[in-house]
Amino acid sequence: MSNEQTVLSVLQELTATDLSGQMTTNLFTSGLLDSMATVQMVMELNEQCSINIPISEFDRNQWDTPEKIVAKVTELQ
Amino acid sequence: MPNLSPYADPQYFVLLVVTLIPVMLGLYYGKRFRVYETIWTAAFLLLTFGGIKWHQGVMLVAYVVYQLALVMGYDRYRKRYNQTGVFVALVVLSALPLALVKLSPAVHLPKLALLGFLGISYLTFKTVQVIMELRDGTIKEVSPFLFLRFLLFFPTITSGPIDRYRRFQQDDVAVPSRHDYLELVNTGVMRIFQGFVYKYIIGYIFGTLMLPHVAHQVLMHRSAFLGTGLSWPLVAYMYVYSMYLFFDFAGYSLFAVGISNLMGVRTPMNFNAPFKAQNIKDFWNRWHMSLSFWFRDFVFMRFTFFVMKHRLIKNRIRVSQFAYLVNFLIMGFWHGVTWYYIVYGLFHATAIIINDIWLRYKKRHSAQLPHNRWTQALAVVITFNVVCLSFLIFSGELNTLWFKH
Known part of the structure; x- marks a missing residue:
């Protein structure tokens, strides 16, 4: 699976929303992700993409859209 | 030697701004005068923690040396090793002075409180954050x-907002372009004037003119409602105190951010129209934001991450509920080891847990539930009242009413 597919499937699980057509939607201001879901997302991405996102690395401005998450995951791999 | 309370009167602002003119001229010409800023900071620290408060000044110096040793020691250690025990020990040692000061009334050791000084909490938040990010x-x-500049950044030293090391570093390294700087000065000046209106006019009306009068009425109705003291003046007190709390603290925060802006530093804002919040979760994204975000990032998220990684609690809803409880209890204890601060923490934890249950219910039944501007207005009204009730607990007035005869 590509990073984009992985990220989208993780997000779909957490938000119950298919975000494939909304790659630039802000996940935090739209209320799709709260802190708890964010932690779950970080854990899933760490596991599925074999990366290590430190929790304090989580600067919301850099992770706030599906597109940015994909870019971040790719960067960390 | 004179002693000045930060942002207490108009002369203070004149003194601040006049002495900052060299810094501002430097920034206008693309230069940051670090030596001048350092001398300026030392002078203002002396004016704030000198004179009759000299013992606080001594404690501040000792505290800063202690924290600097911890952080630099951990910085060296972390380059080679990364043991969890060492990290935990460092966090505990770093929070220890603050914990001792906060515990002193509860354990009846008033001498411990002498370790403290105005702003110790905010310096501790900054140091703990640096240690966690080093980890x-x-x-x-x-x-x-840079760590010293960050820790002792004067506009925010006594009461925040709580900045982040990496964010501060960005502003410190890069001098803004002339255009950006002028815009920042413009915003800063507007914030300072908004702060005047908030703190010295609205906050004054609620806090100085109205609050003592309502407080007196509350005590006059001590025997109301079967001796519980629950009276209309108490309801009035709740609203007046809540308004005072907001305008006073938001006013102060605007000063701190405004003065930071004049120095080319974009200190984060503390409030974003908190009384427009649609629910408690939304409220904590708008109220004392630099503190609640600190708790979110360094307590709530780390705690849930830890619990889930080690599978200590299986059910994810239980994890978040437990984490809210831990988060708000720590926040309550931080305010002070007194029953009403701890109840305030428990109250907010309960409110946010109920809020989460409701949000999940709403998601499942979105088809049946109405959603329009009337339900939104109702949500704002309910949230506002729940928040005001929490501030009544926080105010300590119930303690005076019930336990101080």
């Missing part, structure tokens, strides 16, 4: 000089 590797290296 995570998001801060690779701490420069002792």
Whole structure:
């Protein structure tokens, strides 16, 4: 699976929303992700993409859209 | 030697701004005068923590040396090793002075409180954050000089807002372009004037003119409602105190951010129209934001991450509920080891847990539930009243009413 597919499937699980057509939607201001879901997302991405996102690395401005998450995951791999 | 309370009167602002003119001229010409800023900071620290408060000044110096030693020691250690025990020990040692000061009334050791000084909490938040980020590797290296500038950044030293090391570093390294700087000065000046209106006019009306009068009425109705003291004046007190709390603290925060802006630093804002919040979760994204975000990032998220990684609690809803409880209890204890601060923490934890249950219910039944501007207005009204009730607990007035005869 590509990073984009992985990220989208993780997000779909957490938000119950298919975000494939909304790659630039802000996940935090739209209320799709709260802190708890964010932690779950970080854990899933760490596991599925074999990366290590430190929790304090989580600067919301850099992770706030599906597109940015994909870019971040790719960067960390 | 004179002693000045930060942002207490108009002369203070004149003194601040006049002495900052060299810094502002420097920034206008693309230069940051670090030596001048350092001398300026030392002078204002002396004016704030000198004179009759000299013992606080001594404690501040000792505290800063202690924290600097911890952070630099951990910085060196972390380059080679990364043991969890050492990290935990460092966090405990770093929070220890604050914990002792906060515990002193509860354990009846008033001498411990002498370790404290105005602003110790805010310096502790900053130091603990640096240690946690060193552990995570998001801060690779701490420069002792920058750490001191960050810790002792004067506009925010006594009461925040709580900045982040990496964010502060960005502003410190890069001098804004002339255009950006002028815009920042413009915003800063507007914030300072908004702060005047908030703190010295609205906050004054609620806090100085109205509050003592309502407080007196509350005590006059001590025997109301079967001796519980629950009276209309108490309801009035709740609203007046809540308004005072907001305008006074938001006013102060605007000063701190405004003065930071004049110095070319974009200190984060503390409030974003908190009384427009649609629910408690939304409220904590708008109220004392630099504190609640600190708790979110360094307590709530780390705690849930830890619990889930080690599978200590299986059910994810239980994890978040437990984490809310831990988060708000720590926040309550931080305010002070007194029953009403702890109840305030429990109250907010309960409110946010109920809020989460409701949000989940709403998601499942979105088809049946109405959603329009009337339900939104109702949500704002309910949230506002729940928040005001929490501030009544926080105010300590119930303690006076019930337990001080």
